[in-house]
Amino acid sequence: MEEEGTPTVSLVSCMHFVRRGIAKSVPEKIELTENELEKIIKQTAEDLRLTEAGDDQSGEEDEAAPSIREPPANPNDEFDFEHYDQEDSSNPVGIGTIATLPNLGDLSENIQIRTEGPDSDEEDDIIKPDDNLLLVGHVETDASVLEVYIFNKEEGSFYVHHDIILPWFPLCIEWLSHDPSDPQPGNLCALGGMDPVIQVWDLDIENCLEPAFKLGRKPNKKKKTKRIGHKDAVLDLSWNTNFSHVLASGSADNTVLLWDLDQGLPHTKLTYFEDKVQSLSFHPLEAQTLLSGCCDGRARVSDCRDEAAYRTWSLPTEIERVHWDRNQPFCFAMSNNIGKVAYVDVRQEEPLWTIDAHQKEVTGLILSEKVPGLMITVGSDEKLKCWDITGPTPLQISERTNRVGQALCAAQCPEAPFAVAVGGDNKECYIEMVDLTNNDEGTRST
Numbered sequence: 001m002e003e004e005g006t007p008t009v010s011l012v013s014c015m016h017f018v019r020r021g022i023a024k025s026v027p028e029k030i031e032l033t034e035n036e037l038e039k040i041i042k043q044t045a046e047d048l049r050l051t052e053a054g055d056d057q058s059g060e061e062d063e064a065a066p067s068i069r070e071p072p073a074n075p076n077d078e079f080d081f082e083h084y085d086q087e088d089s090s091n092p093v094g095i096g097t098i099a100t101l102p103n104l105g106d107l108s109e110n111i112q113i114r115t116e117g118p119d120s121d122e123e124d125d126i127i128k129p130d131d132n133l134l135l136v137g138h139v140e141t142d143a144s145v146l147e148v149y150i151f152n153k154e155e156g157s158f159y160v161h162h163d164i165i166l167p168w169f170p171l172c173i174e175w176l177s178h179d180p181s182d183p184q185p186g187n188l189c190a191l192g193g194m195d196p197v198i199q200v201w202d203l204d205i206e207n208c209l210e211p212a213f214k215l216g217r218k219p220n221k222k223k224k225t226k227r228i229g230h231k232d233a234v235l236d237l238s239w240n241t242n243f244s245h246v247l248a249s250g251s252a253d254n255t256v257l258l259w260d261l262d263q264g265l266p267h268t269k270l271t272y273f274e275d276k277v278q279s280l281s282f283h284p285l286e287a288q289t290l291l292s293g294c295c296d297g298r299a300r301v302s303d304c305r306d307e308a309a310y311r312t313w314s315l316p317t318e319i320e321r322v323h324w325d326r327n328q329p330f331c332f333a334m335s336n337n338i339g340k341v342a343y344v345d346v347r348q349e350e351p352l353w354t355i356d357a358h359q360k361e362v363t364g365l366i367l368s369e370k371v372p373g374l375m376i377t378v379g380s381d382e383k384l385k386c387w388d389i390t391g392p393t394p395l396q397i398s399e400r401t402n403r404v405g406q407a408l409c410a411a412q413c414p415e416a417p418f419a420v421a422v423g424g425d426n427k428e429c430y431i432e433m434v435d436l437t438n439n440d441e442g443t444r445s446t
Contacts, residue, residue: 006427007140007141007427008141009139009140009141009425009427010138010139010140010141010425010426010427010430011138011139011408011423011424011425011426011427011430012136012137012138012139012404012408012409012423012424012430012431013137013138013139013169013170013171013408013409013423014136014137014170014171014172014173014408014409014423015134015135015136015137015173015409015410015411015421015423015431016134016135016173016174016175016189016411017132017133017134017135017151017411017412017413017414017421018132018133018134018135018175018187018203019132019414019415020129020130020131020132020414020415021129022133022177022187023127023131023133023187023203023204024127024187024204025126025127025128025129026125026126026127027127027162027203027204027205027206028204028205028206029205029206029207030205030206030207030208030209077288077304077305077306079243079246079258079260079267079268079304081243081287081288081304081305124150124159124161125161127150127161128152130152130153130154131150131151131152132150132151132152132153132413132414132415132416133148133149133150133151133161133203134148134149134150134151134411134421135147135148135149135173135175135189135203136148136149136173136421136423136431137166137170137171137172137173137191137193138163138430138431139169139170143165144165144166144167144168144169144170144193145163145164145165145166146163146164146166146170146173146189146191146201147160147163148160148161148162148163148164148203149161151413151419151421151433153413153415153416153419158433162206162207164201164208165209166191166193166199167195168193168194168195169193169194170191170192170193171192171193171194171233171234171235171236172191172192172193172234172235172236172237173189173190173191173237174189174190174237174238174239174247175187175188175189175190175239176188176189176190176200176239176244176247176261177244178239178244178245178261179202179212180213180245180261180262180264181212186202186204187202187203187204188200188201188202188203188212189201189203190215190237190239190247192233192234192235192236192237192249193233193234194233195233195234196216196218196229196230196231196232196233196234196251196253197214197215197216197217197218197229198214198215198216198229198234198237198247198249198259199211199214200212200213200214200215213264215229215247215249215259215261215264215266216228216229216230216266217229228265228266229249229257229266230249230251230253230255230257231251231253232251232252232253233251233252234249234250234251235250235251235252235276235277235278235279236249236250236277236278236279236280237249237250237280238280238281238282238290239282240282240287241282241284242282242285242286242287243287245260245261245262246258246259246260246261246287247259247261248280248282248290249280250276250277250278250279250280250292251276251277252276252277254271254273254274254275254276254277255269255270255271255273255277256269256270256273256277256280256290256292256302257269257270258270258290258304268304268307269307270292270302270307270310272300272308272310273292273294273296273300274294274296275294275295275296275318276294276295277292277293277294277295278293278294278295278318278319278320278321279292279293279319279320279321279322280292280293280322281322281323281324281332283324283329284324284326284329285329286329288303288304288305289301289302289303289304290302290304291322291324291332292322293319293320293321293322293334294318294319295318295319296318297314297315297316297317297318297319297336298312298313298314298315298319299312299313299314299315299319299322299332299334299344300312300313301332301346311346313334313342313344313350313351315334315335315336315340315342315351315354316336317336317337317338318336318337319334319335319336320335320336320337320361320362320363320365321334321335321362321363321364321365322334322335322365323365323366323367324367325343325367326367326369327367327369327372327373328345330345330346330347331343331344331345331346331352332344332346333365333367333375334365335357335361335362335363335365335377336361336362337360337361338360338361339356339357339358339359339360339361339362339379339381340354340355340356340357340362341354341355341357341362341365341375341377341394342354342355343389343394352392353392353393353394355393355394357377357379357385357387358377358379358380358381358383358385359379359381359383360379360380360381360406361379361380362377362378362379363378363379363380363407363408363409363410364376364377364378364379364384364407364409364410364422365377365410366410366411366412366420367389368412368417369414369417370414370417371417371418372390373388373389373390374386374387374388374389374417375387375388375389375394376410376412376420376436378402378407378409378410378422379407380406380407380408381406382401382402382405382406382407382424383399383400383401383402383407384399384400384401384402384407384410384420384422384434385398385399386398386399386436398436400434402422402424402432403426403429403432404422404423404424404425404426404429404430404431404432405424405425405426405429405430406424406425406426407422407423407424408423408424408425409422409423410422410423418435418436418437419433419434419435419436420433420434420436421433421434422434
């Protein structure tokens with residue numbers, strides 16, 4: 001029997017680090033009266049009732065949506081990837097009302113956004129230039145939350161700064177700076193989960209009850225609206241840092257969509273997958289190149305200028321994670337559900353090497369950008385391992401047992417490459433910061 005008040009489930013399903021200097025030092029705060037909050041809750045409940053009552057059986061997409069955008073000059077290059085480096089990004093199109101402050105209806109005129117006040121003077125509320133944000137998808141019993149942690153390597157601090165209640169189990173997180181409603185870079189977070197609609201939240205605003213905008217729409221016969229986007233859960237997301245208004249999403253519906261954030265619509269659909277698409281990664285240098293890992297046991301490198309152009313490498317039975325090596329632009333690593341990791345040079349037909357890294361699924365796979373040749377793996381066998389991959393075959397250089405139980409995800413701090421966050425399913429310690437230079441087990445937060 002569980003003790004009263006003890007959660008039956010407490011796990012971290014996904015996480016993502018944000019570089020220093022991105023977030024506002026004092027995030028804006030939305031304050032509502034009790035009456036306003038009550039009205040919003042009632043309206044949200046009504047919206048949920050209508051959504052659940054809607055007919056979600058239709059597989060049709062909104063045929064009228066793509067007509068918003070002018071046809072591409074090259075029909076095989078929907079986003080004009082070939083000329084992305086010549087594009088003037090000073091005036092993004094923007095999607096107006098789709099990307100705004102939370103939609104609170106007639107109450108919006110009563111909302112106050114506070115940037116000063118008693119709480120702003122609290123030291124823990126201030127995000128310093130040397131703080132990193134760690135975005136964490138936390139599930140506790142029936143509640144799902146996006147937690148925004150502060151991590152400061154120099155001070156040794158690690159705590160939750162603020163959080164956002166989510167309507168469904170989160171499965172993937174991606175950070176992006178492209179705000180369609182503002183020509184200036186933003187601090188946004190895209191979330192995918194058990195629902196086919198992707199939510200994008202503004203991390204510089206606290207107490208949000210609605211995302212900044214959503215990508216996708218379910219069909220509803222009563223409202224006579226057709227589907228936009230995926231038909232099933234969204235399993236991974238990848239933002240294109242070179243072509244910043246493009247976001248890729250992989251789904252349990254066996255497809256990958258390339259979203260145009262300025263239009264709020266998908267304009268390219270990749271359909272050659274034979275199972276769920278679990279992992280995505282845009283190439284760090286080539287805007288048109290997308291790496292994907294699928295439950296059909298294959299990793300694919302796709303040329304987004306041509307929906308039929310891709311190459312394949314196998315690692316049966318299911319690919320868990322894929323990751324580009326920023327220090328070796330032609331190479332990537334992939335892991336699978338039986339503990340194997342393979343390293344691929346895309347100029348060759350077969351992987352350069354394949355190892356038995358863990359006894360179970362390899363759920364976290366990191367190729368360090370700041371430490372060339374360092375590979376970090378975590379698995380559901382409760383192990384974290386570090387590897388030297390500079391030679392012809394990988395050399396294991398350390399191993400430790402996770403405090404988080406079966407690890408479900410991992411993330412490396414961009415500015416402190418020997419600091420790694422690990423999330424798992426241990427109710428007593430579901431998230432842990434590990435210092436790879438320390439022989440001790442690291443610090444933890446529950």
